[in-house]
Each structure stands twice: as structure tokens, then as C-alpha cells.
Amino acid sequence: MNTAEIRELFPILKQEVNGHPLVYLDSAATSQKPIQVIEALKHYYEWDNANVHRGVHTLGSRATDAYEGARAKVAKFIGASSEQEIIFTRGTTTAINIVASSYAKAVLKEGDEIVLTPMEHHSNLIPWQQAAKATGATLKYIPLQPDGSISLADVENTITDRTKIVSVVYVSNVLGVINPVKEIAQIAHKHGAKILVDGAQSTPHMKVDVQDLDCDFYGLSGHKMCGPTGIGALYGKKALLENMEPVEFGGEMIDHVDLYESTWKELPWKFEGGTPIIGGAVALGAAIDFLQEVGMDNIFKHDIQLTNYAMERMTQIEDLTVYGPTSNRAGLVTFNLGDVHPHDVATVLDAEGVAIRAGHHCAQPLMRWLEVSSTARASFYLYNTEEDIDRLVMALQKTKEYFGHAIG
Template identity: 65%
Template structure:
């Protein structure tokens, strides 16, 4: 794989620039991935040749746009191992997918005495919608307790998930720790009490193969922009019988079957959840991103990302006063850390002067920051375009940061 990275990097022209007079090192993949030329060209080609509304017009452009949109739906289904393209709902991203289930399912089906179980490591996007669903329905919100390293055990999960539990929501890969949660085992625990399982896959799909039926989850969501695709397009996979239990939360064109003056009926899933004009160009770009990943090979992608993250972890350990958060296990595409006595925002600012782009803050994971007793951390995250030389530049910039602050 290492001999292919230089060819892969050439597909990302945004990396061929200087920031503050230095070559750009982009280490913020977990926030959003850069886009390869095939994705950019696919979106441009759609707008130049096929742009039309879908499922409406009988003319040639309308048919081509509809075919492109629905072809990507089938492509996504194969990509995540879904049983049918009708298990795939296009959304704006993971956040809108979670809100769809939290509103159309949890608020409609849950009530007082029911329980929603999440973990305290969750991104705010996989926490706030369930908080609001619990408040709206009178259900309770329970948390799987965390270990000192920020992870949870299956034993603690089994104690938290009870006969009152109706829904379990968990991230596949933590956007702070980079660790993969035991989703399949968690689903087995939830299944024994009849609970529905929602998985936030935002940080997983660009790094590892995903098979939703092997994971045995009811819902799985991911965003295009974190897997080399465009912004504004995401996916909700839903097990057929669970999708049919969701109430629509947006109403208008595209999702209707018949409209009368007093009452109306809806199309079947997935189209009942796609009211209005969809992001057709985004879907086309998502399809191109899937093609990009599959041409490289998803096992090769996983090997590269894990190997590079291991290298980064070992290099960062060489820096005195640097704390790495999370357990001593393989991480998927990111390392979160702090430098003693230097605020992570200051670290990020000095690194930016060095041409190195990282993320600093609470990473939309305030409860996990509270667990670690800190308000913020720094995070370096990696994609296919990153190399060991990028990591070396990061370490060099961090050592410079220490000198700037007299550490």
C-alpha cells in the first residue's frame, strides 16, 4: 500500500498548497475528509450534463438524474452489506439520520417507563436527539458507565440494558478515542431484551469494511463528507421492519402517494423520508467516493489507516509532557492528546503557523471531556492521503510549540 500513496495523494490537489509559507499537512480527516479528483469531477459532470429533478420529469435529463440517484442507492446498499436498496435512506448526514429516528421512531413509539441507553463517549449528535426524545416522551436516558480510559465494558453494558430498554445508541468508532466499540456483541445484548440498536458510523466507514447485517444492528448512519464524498449527503440504513415503523418527520413533494384536501397517504420507505428535492449531486459524489474506496480496496484502506495511526501513537509518546487519551489498543485513524500546561487551542494555532492542520476543542463530546477532567484536547486524524512524513512534521511542530511556550 505504501508504494501507492504518492499516486493517491496526486488525486487530492488541495494538498498541493502552502499554508503560512509551509507545505500543508492536513490532519483533520475526522472532521471532514478531503475530496479526490474523481469525486469533484463526478459532481461537476452531473451539473454540466445531467442536472434535473428526480422522480418527477419524463424527459431525458430527468430520467438520467433519477437513474443516477437510484443507482447510488443500490451502490450504498452493497457497500454496507444491506439486504436491499430499499433499506437505504438518503439524509443530509449522520445528524439528520439520528434526528429522523429519534423523532419519527423514539418520540412516536416510546413512553413513560421506557429507557434509552447510550454511552457517555458519544458525539453530541448521537446524544442530544435522544435527550430530547426522552424529555418529550417521559422515557429515561441511561448511560453505560465508562472505564478510566473512556471505554465501556460489555459487562457494564449488560447491567445497564434492562427489560425497560427500548433503544440502544452507540458509536461504531469514537471520534475522540479512535477505538471501535463491540457493536455486534452490544447488539446481541440488546436483542435479548427486544431493544432496537442504532449505530453512529461516522468515524468508521472511511477506515474499515462495514457489514450492517453482520453487525446485526437495526439502524446505521454515516456521512459522505467523512469518507471522501461531498458535504450535505448522508445515509441511514434501516432494517426493513424498523424503517416501516418510523413516522415521517418532513412532509411535501416526493414522499407522497396521494394528496387530498383533508388527508394524504405516503409512499413506502425509503422515499417517505426524502421529502422535497434531494441532494442529487451529493449522491452522485457519494457514489464516486465509494468507487474510489473500492478501487483501492477496503482492506488496504484499513491496513494503511491502522498502521499510520500506530506510527503516530508511538511518535507522540516520545514527546515529554504529552498525554494520549484512550486505551492502549489499535486506534482507527486518530490520536487525541494534550501537551502539559499548553491549551490545545494554543497548540493548534502554533501548528497552523507550521502548516499543520489539527482539531482542538471538545470535539462535540463534552461528557467525555468531563470524564477525563479536561475542557478540551488536541486531535490529529488521518486519511489515505497521509504519510509517516506528515506524522513526523506533526511531531516536529509539537516540539516547536513546546519551545515557543518555554516547556
């Protein structure tokens, strides 16, 4: 399936914005959805809408089969050893919070260490701040290299025998850097620590095998990988999940309830209290089917080609600063254009039909490390083309003209 055929499957890309054909370059924030995913969500609500695990009627059985079938697809997609290791969540943020609230607060004590990096998204930072405050543990940070990458020597120097948890992003949503999480996991385990990998930006773009990475926990978000919003998953090694307490209590996650005591269901359901996000899970399964049809290796190759082309074109623009490494980076380019505020850049680009992101990207500590208050970001996915990047470059040149910058 070539890019032109892929684009035909995304209805939203066929519109005009401000009199121009839409160029959508904000997939790192949320991806667009192919017709297969939209139809899967529609079909569920039109034909199979019922609660799962509870009813014996036909609709309930169909809904349960579709919901658990989606869990099996997620498990296979990321290489989990068992479907019991997949907990459906609202997204990566919820996945991280479950680990920080359940596992971390149970094992951490005063003097223990939680190791992070300065490039973490707020959702992989604030939960650990709260866990540290609740337990007396200490936060430590692996320093960044001048280009924003991290060195394994620094990882070795930061993780110690007092480290109990390492939590690191696989792909930075600002720098585009691809972190060596497999090697970081090896170092963490050598010191007896557990590692969580934030897979929000990696899962949509590259083949992931959690067993090969040997990570203890892994979080993903459906809406960044062609699925709907409000659905994601936490992967955890079965032995760890079995010993963790739920963080939400109520219907569906219980085994036996008495007036004064209750017991929990087995994995994975003890972490899924209440009516789950059934339609979202079904549509996420359809998104996984679509991504596998295209091929994750093909998607990664396409992303890298677009990123290289964008770096080549954009670095020729005078007064434009690109952040992050020049190689080993995923499908996004974060930049600033002279002294023009990123929000102004994004506004002018929007007038040209080009959608990008502007702001601190939920990474304020990283912005301070970069010595900027905010940046602009163009992010690419399987439906983008070199023509989209040409449109971006033309719009950036118009932005320079509008704000009085000389064109390089």
C-alpha cells in the first residue's frame, strides 16, 4: 500500500482549511483515523453495544468477544507473553499513574531512587514526583548530551543499587530522539531496579517487542496510533501485576464482596474497575489491524525518509533553529523561527492550511534545558508526503516575510 492509497483511507485529509488543502503535521499530538477505525467504532455502537463480561445475551457476548479480542491484538502487537499482561487504560498517562500509584508506593521507601530524564513528558514526570513525596524516595535525572540524546555512560553513572524504578520515554515528543531503552533496561536490572517505558510516541511508528526490550512496564496511547481517543494500555510483567493492588475500585474488578472485605478478580480485570472503554478498545483493535497491514517496518522507514527530507529542507531556512540530534531521530522536527513566537508561527501556517503544534509540548523542564519558553513542532506519520513538507517550508518562508525576516 503506497502513500497515495493510504491517504485515501483518511477522510479528514480531503478537506480544505482556510482555502488550502489540509496539511496535517501534528500526529505526535494525535494521529488521524482511517475509515476502518471509524467504521469499527460505528459498527460496535450500531450492532454490538452492550456491557462486557456480565450478560449472557447475544449482544453482551459479541461485545465481550470484541473487547477481549482487541486485548489479544494489543498483546501480540507489542510482543507480550500473555493477554493477562495487557490492562486497558485511558492512555499512557493513566498507565504510568497506575504504576506510580500502585507498584511504586508499595515498594519505595525513604532513601530509594527514581531515575528519569529531563526530556520526559509531564505525564512521565509528575506521577513520580508524587510517588517520591509520598514515600520519601529521591528523584534523579540522567543528564542530556548537548544534542539532547543520552549516553549509556551517564546511565551507568546515574543508576545505583539504591535505584528502584527507572522511567524513560522511548521516543521524545520534542527532540525526536530514540532512546536506547533495551540497554537502559539491562543496566536497571543489573542494579535490581524495574523499568517503565513511555511508549506513547514509539508504538505508532516502530515495531515494539516488550519481551526483547525486557521492560517491566510499558504504556501506549491508542489515539497516537490511528485509534480513537480515550483508550490505551499498560503492559506489565505478569509476576509484577499479580502482586500490585488496584487503584480503582468498584464493579467489574471484584471477585467476592462482603460488607467489610472484598477480593479482586484475576488479571487483567482487577485493574479495570467499572464499565470499560469498550468501543474504544474495539476500534484500537481495528487500528492495529490497519497498522499491521501497512507494516510497522514500512511506517518506520517512511517516517525516517520524511524526517531526513524535512531536516534537509528546513535547515536551509535562515534564522530557523532545529532542536535535537541530527541522526537517530523519529518522525518529528521541533524548531523556532528567529524571534517569532511559536504561536505566531503556527497561526500563520494555519492560514496556509498547515497544522503544526506550538507551545511547551508538556515538557517544561526540557524547554528550560533548551533555554526557550516554547517551540514549534512538525510531526509526520504514514499519510504524510514530501509535498506536505514542501508546503510547510513555503509557509515558513511566508511567515518570515510577514514578520519582516529576510529569506535565506
